[in-house]
Amino acid sequence: MPCPHLPEGFDFTDPDLLQARVPHPEFAEMRQTAPVWWCTQPAGISGFDDEGYWVVTRHADVKYVSTHPELFSSHTNTAVIRFNESIGRDQIEVQKLIMLNMDPPEHTRVRQIVQRGFTPRAVRSLEQALRSRARSIVESALAGAGRDTGPGADSGTAPGPDSGSDPGASSTANLEDGGSFDFVTRVAVELPLQAIAELIGVPQEDRSKIFDWSNKMAAYDDPEYAITEEVGTEAAMELISYAMNLAAARKECPAKDIVSQLVAAEGQGNLSSDEFGFFVILLAVAGNETTRNAISHGMHAFLTHPDQWELYKRERPETTAEEIVRWATPVVSFQRTATQDVELGGQLIKKGDRVGLFYSSANNDPEVFENPETFDITRDPNPHLGFGGGGPHFCLGKSLAVMEINLIFNAIADMMPDLRLVGEPRRLRSAWLNGIKQLQVDAGRPGPASG
Numbered sequence: 001m002p003c004p005h006l007p008e009g010f011d012f013t014d015p016d017l018l019q020a021r022v023p024h025p026e027f028a029e030m031r032q033t034a035p036v037w038w039c040t041q042p043a044g045i046s047g048f049d050d051e052g053y054w055v056v057t058r059h060a061d062v063k064y065v066s067t068h069p070e071l072f073s074s075h076t077n078t079a080v081i082r083f084n085e086s087i088g089r090d091q092i093e094v095q096k097l098i099m100l101n102m103d104p105p106e107h108t109r110v111r112q113i114v115q116r117g118f119t120p121r122a123v124r125s126l127e128q129a130l131r132s133r134a135r136s137i138v139e140s141a142l143a144g145a146g147r148d149t150g151p152g153a154d155s156g157t158a159p160g161p162d163s164g165s166d167p168g169a170s171s172t173a174n175l176e177d178g179g180s181f182d183f184v185t186r187v188a189v190e191l192p193l194q195a196i197a198e199l200i201g202v203p204q205e206d207r208s209k210i211f212d213w214s215n216k217m218a219a220y221d222d223p224e225y226a227i228t229e230e231v232g233t234e235a236a237m238e239l240i241s242y243a244m245n246l247a248a249a250r251k252e253c254p255a256k257d258i259v260s261q262l263v264a265a266e267g268q269g270n271l272s273s274d275e276f277g278f279f280v281i282l283l284a285v286a287g288n289e290t291t292r293n294a295i296s297h298g299m300h301a302f303l304t305h306p307d308q309w310e311l312y313k314r315e316r317p318e319t320t321a322e323e324i325v326r327w328a329t330p331v332v333s334f335q336r337t338a339t340q341d342v343e344l345g346g347q348l349i350k351k352g353d354r355v356g357l358f359y360s361s362a363n364n365d366p367e368v369f370e371n372p373e374t375f376d377i378t379r380d381p382n383p384h385l386g387f388g389g390g391g392p393h394f395c396l397g398k399s400l401a402v403m404e405i406n407l408i409f410n411a412i413a414d415m416m417p418d419l420r421l422v423g424e425p426r427r428l429r430s431a432w433l434n435g436i437k438q439l440q441v442d443a444g445r446p447g448p449a450s451g
């Protein structure tokens with residue numbers, strides 16, 4: 001097998017690289033020449049005391065690693081492939097309390113508890129409220145169009161009181177023709193936040209706190225946010241404390257929400273308050289950041305593929321959300337650690353080696369997807385790995401995320417059909433997230449107000 005032609009020192013987890021682009025040409029090169037390839041790193045640069053990790057780029061190999069937790073552990077070094085180099089091992093160890101970083105059987109125990117809140121019935125019960133919220137969010141964005149200051153606007157601020165928090169907001173907003181605004185903070189951020197608040201019974205007025213805490217936990221590589229590991233850790237502790245207090249309140253006085261179901265004191269099989277706190281961290285980052293970025297990338301894809309936007313407005317294909325997630329792949333990569341010597345893709349992976357699962361590459365594998373470089377909202381079948389490669393860590397909230405994507409784009413198509421792109425997206429500096437911080441758009445002529 002030929003050697004890949006990569007510059008010396010090239011690293012697929014370099015946050016400067018992912019701030020500029022997703023390295024699709026290099027992924028294509030790896031799939032052809034070295035689908036399982038050792039990437040050397042300076043010791044400690046990713047927070048791990050080793051010399052690098054294996055890059056796994058083919059769809060079939062990513063699925064294999066994902067579905068064999070007995071061979072590839074999420075717990076040993078967590079699923080995060082690169083932390084800031086200043087992180088201490090003790091801080092990494094704490095993260096093992098998050099379900100994402102557990103292995104069976106502990107992962108199985110916790111997942112069986114928390115999945116009570118994600119049954120089809122539980123998700124369907126949110127649909128009416130979230131549909132109303134989606135329309136209110138878009139209406140509020142229209143009402144505020146023109147207030148943003150453009151590409152230099154602060155995209156790291158929490159949503160304000162006029163950004164869609166009230167599902168019963170008046171439909172008589174003053175929708176002026178046109179007006180530029182940041183799609184990320186005005187639209188994409190809001191529905192995932194409000195869905196999480198709706199799901200776990202967090203007061204809607206507190207959602208800006210969750211936004212702020214999750215940003216600080218996920219954006220430690222981006223200097224614009226001036227986030228240090230210490231600030232990120234403090235944000236995590238504040239969120240855990242908030243969630244634990246919420247759990248304690250529900251134990252004292254149960255309500256009709258998932259918190260009460262998960263922490264009720266009756267019998268066995270419930271989460272402790274600290275377990276619930278770490279579960280909320282998972283929701284805040286995995287459920288909020290990823291869906292927000294899928295919506296942002298999806299809007300950018302529509303506005304740069306106008307034929308697909310016209311098709312969507314006309315037909316609303318049920319396959320749309322899955323293609324948006326494949327196209328966006330909000331999580332570029334997670335990692336596993338080999339529990340024993342194992343062969344993969346013709347390479348011997350030694351026990352203790354870290355293995356990077358590059359979903360962005362797998363979701364563009366031409367062995368699986370016809371014309372993967374094409375954004376096609378009618379793509380079917382679409383066996384993408386944007387919700388994980390299967391196995392125990394397949395995304396618990398997939399059906400909720402798909403619902404959110406469908407609801408927000410339906411509202412946009414109804415109320416902002418003439419939306420147009422004003423500037424190029426400003427990307428997040430991250431080692432493993434395909435994030436958009438800002439996407440400046442123009443509302444065009446307003447559609448009918450929600451009724």
